[in-house]
Amino acid sequence: MTLRLYCFGESGNAYKAALTLELAGLDWEPVWVDFFNGAARSPEFLALNPMGEVPVMVDGAVTLSQSGAIQDYVSSKSGQFGGQSAAERREVLRWMFWDNHKMSGQAGSLRFLMNFLPEEKRPAPVIDWLSGRVRAALGVLERGLEGQDWLVGGRSTIADLACCGYLYYPEPFGFDRADWPNIDAWLDRIAALPGWKPPYDLMPGSPADRA
Numbered sequence: 001m002t003l004r005l006y007c008f009g010e011s012g013n014a015y016k017a018a019l020t021l022e023l024a025g026l027d028w029e030p031v032w033v034d035f036f037n038g039a040a041r042s043p044e045f046l047a048l049n050p051m052g053e054v055p056v057m058v059d060g061a062v063t064l065s066q067s068g069a070i071q072d073y074v075s076s077k078s079g080q081f082g083g084q085s086a087a088e089r090r091e092v093l094r095w096m097f098w099d100n101h102k103m104s105g106q107a108g109s110l111r112f113l114m115n116f117l118p119e120e121k122r123p124a125p126v127i128d129w130l131s132g133r134v135r136a137a138l139g140v141l142e143r144g145l146e147g148q149d150w151l152v153g154g155r156s157t158i159a160d161l162a163c164c165g166y167l168y169y170p171e172p173f174g175f176d177r178a179d180w181p182n183i184d185a186w187l188d189r190i191a192a193l194p195g196w197k198p199p200y201d202l203m204p205g206s207p208a209d210r211a
Contacts, residue, residue, distance in 0.1 A: 003028040005070075006048065006056040008035045009205035010116070012108050012166035014055040017070040018202045020161050021057075023195050024078035032204040036116075067165070068096045071158040081158045088153045095144075095151050095159035103141065106133040107166040111173040115207070131174045138180055145182035149189055156193060164190055168198050171207070 005021060007014035007030050021028045033039050033054050040052050049056045049065045056063065057070045059077075064070050075082040083089035110130040113122055141163060144151055151159045167175060167187060177184040190196060200206040 001027075001060055004031050004058045005029070005203075006031045006033050006045075006058075007054050007203045007205075008033050009200045009203040010207065011035070011054050011203075012104060012111070012169065012199070013053075013067040014203060015168070015199040016067040016104075016162050016165040017055040017057060017074070018199075019165075019196070020071045020074045020081065020158060022197060022202060023161070023193055024074050024080045025195065026074060026078055030203050035205075036210060068100060068158075068162060071096070071162060075158050081156060081161065083157060084153060084155075088157075091152045092157050092159045096162045098140070099159075099163045099165070102133075103137040103163055104165055106130055106137055107173060107175070110134055111166060111169065111171055114173050115171040134174060138175065138183065142180050142182045145186050149186070156190065160186070160190060 003021065003026060005014070005018055005028055007018055009015075018028075018030065033045065035054065039045055040054060046052055048058075048063065051065055053065060055067055055070060056065045057073070059073075062073070064073055071081075083092045110127065110133075113127050113130070148154070150156050151163065164187060166173075167177075167183070168191075177187065
């Protein structure tokens with residue numbers, strides 16, 4: 001049975017789930033959610049996910065929201081990209097929880113404010129504050145990759161596929177790969193995994209479609 005992922009291309013959180021599905025080799029298809037025209041707040045979508053967010057994955061009788069939960073499900077279903085011991089699994093979860101709160105939670109908001117709001121509505125003090133938070137998070141990630149290829153256990157895991165979620169997007173949000181050599185090399189390693197695709201090649205919807 002084909003899994004369905006409700007998503008849109010601009011969403012870094014949806015990209016984490018889509019990338020995990022693609023790299024795991026599962027049979028899946030994207031279902032576009034017209035987020036910028038309010039589709040995630042429609043009664044039909046809220047019946048699917050009362051949180052009103054993408055991504056949402058449907059696999060038969062199983063419906064899951066939140067990228068981390070979906071990534072964990074895909075890892076368990078496919079037997080790929082998970083920790084190989086209880087200690088490694090906890091370390092994978094540690095990085096994923098950190099990403100949700102410290103990296104993606106800040107980078108996603110900053111990227112939205114800098115690119116998807118009309119210029120006259122972009123709040124400069126908030127952008128400045130978030131920029132500092134993102135730089136701090138990038139510093140943590142850069143140090144976490146010091147002397148190692150992957151975040152956990154010497155192999156790619158869903159920790160890597162979570163923490164990279166916003167870092168392949170072309171829209172500017174203060175992230176320049178040249179400033180972060182460990183992150184830069186790590187992003188190249190992820191992109192070399194069989195089946196990797198950038199966000200706008202993997203999911204429908206892009207800023208160009210709305211231009």
